Amino acid sequence: MAKVIYGGQSYECGTDSVLDCLTAQGVPVPSSCRSGICQTCLMRTVNGEVPEKAKAGLKPTLAMQNYFLACSCFPESDIEVALPEAGVNRLSAEVVSVERLKPDILGIKLSPSKIFEYRAGQFLNLYKDKTTARSYSLASVPRLDESLAIHVRKVPNGLVSGWLFENLKAGDRIEISEAAGDCFYAPGNPDQNIILIGTGTGLAPLYGIVRDALQSGHRGRLSLYHGGYDVYGFYLVEELKELESRYPNFSYRPCVSEGDAPEGYAKGMVHEAALAEHPDLSGWRVFLCGNPLMVNAAKKQTFFAGASMREIFADPF
Ligand SMILES: Cc1cc2nc3c(=O)[nH]c(=O)nc-3n(C[C@H](O)[C@H](O)[C@H](O)COP(=O)(O)OP(=O)(O)OC[C@H]3O[C@@H](n4cnc5c(N)ncnc54)[C@H](O)[C@@H]3O)c2cc1C
Structure with a gap:
């Protein structure tokens, strides 16, 4: 049975994912969708190999540096893992504006602290704190808009959406991830419906x-x-x-x-x-x-x- 080694401790993984195995032991691994989409649970192997499926959807540059998604990783042999170094796939952003598009929908504009490459329709992860993040899709278009724009619906008792509705204001600084996802317009077939x-x-x-x-x-x-x-x-x-x-x-x-x-x-x-x-x-x-x-x-x-x-x-x- 495969073991997961983290921070010098060894944990039996059984049939669990690396994410479930570690969080069940109280290891604070950030996570959100738990289904291989949002990429919040990014981790890195220090020793050993993870199945290819655990790298699905990652940028090739991250996959080549031994990053993988803990929620989609069901190890077949022992692996030693670590959380990403601070800053990998994360950056700070200043809140430019917060607007009520509807009583239960916020339009948030963000100015990232460094060059942010994205396509309209991809998503970013927005961090409430070190381990709590949620994904939000990008409504802005790089060539048309100066700021990144997201729309957040208030989910009843929602941890992150509730926090954004109650606390966020222009001038705040928050942490976001780089953009990910394949839901975007790819040019090259301009007559397609x-x-x-x-x-x-x-x-x-x-x-x-x-x-x-x-x-x-x-x-x-x-x-x-x-x-x-x-x-x-x-x-x-x-x-x-x-x-x-x-x-x-x-x-x-x-x-x-x-x-x-x-x-x-x-x-x-x-x-x-x-x-x-x-x-x-x-x-x-x-x-x-x-x-x-x-x-x-x-x-x-x-x-x-x-x-x-x-x-x-x-x-x-
Ligand atoms: C790729 C991707 C893109 C996304 N883009 C957007 C976006 O553009 N705008 C946006 O508003 N959200 C978007 N989301 C959803 C977002 O990431 C959060 O899941 C959502 O804001 C709820 O988070 P929360 O912390 O407020 O609620 P949580 O604390 O996670 O949930 C609180 C309670 O509400 C329930 N719940 C969670 N989500 C929903 C829901 N959608 N409807 C009804 N009940 C729910 C939970 O089961 C739980 O009981 C996206 C998610 C993904 C994976």
Whole structure:
């Protein structure tokens, strides 16, 4: 049975991940999603090898330096591990502004302390303290926006979102990670049609991706569907309508799942409304962000409607 050695102590790992093994023993390993997406639980091997799966999604430069994700690491032989050196994959950022986009959604702008390479739609991890972090998607576009922009929804009793709502103000300094994730616009196929479907703050990455694509001169259709419970569930409506009037290939469709749908709104589950208007997605690129139930259902349904799995990009949260 494989052992994990950390800080001179040896722990039986059994069938657990390195993250579960260490946190069960009180080792303070930062973590958030625990499913290999957010990369908060980054660790480094000092001795021994980790399975390749534990490096999935990491930047090649990090993988080459023996970094791995503790939540996805089920060691097959003994390994000695360490937390990353201070500063690896982390930097400080100044809060430029905090704005209520809606009563339960904050728009936060950040100015990173050093060059921050990213694509609109990727995410960063925001640290409340040394070990508590949560991922937030980037709504800003490097070529268009001076600051990094994220949208945070207030989750009832949420540790990090609650802390941001109650404490964060312009001028504060916080710690963030570098950007990660593959939910972004890749140029190179400017005539391809693109459908984007999101709920709640799933709009943040989609808003960034749409503006990035339009700014890059994308010529194919860009159809954005945003789902909310009722007409009060939407934000950035004016900005999106303005983009719609400026770019004939862009369309924005808000969709309400409860109650009456006023003119211009679709009715029902957002992915079903999107698919009813786009039943054939052969050759389309698809972006899905927000509620995991919606994202998982939409992944299957857009695939059955003809989209290739390689062309479906999703961030469930
Ligand atoms: C790749 C990625 C990108 C993300 N992008 C964004 C983003 O752009 N904007 C954004 O607001 N969030 C985003 N999230 C979600 C975010 O990382 C946090 O999970 C969220 O803010 C809740 O954290 P918290 O500490 O406030 O709540 P926690 O303290 O972690 O949770 C408190 C309670 O709420 C429940 N809960 C947690 N999340 C949700 C939820 N989404 N809905 C309902 N109940 C929940 C938990 O089960 C728990 O019972 C993203 C997540 C991922 C993995």
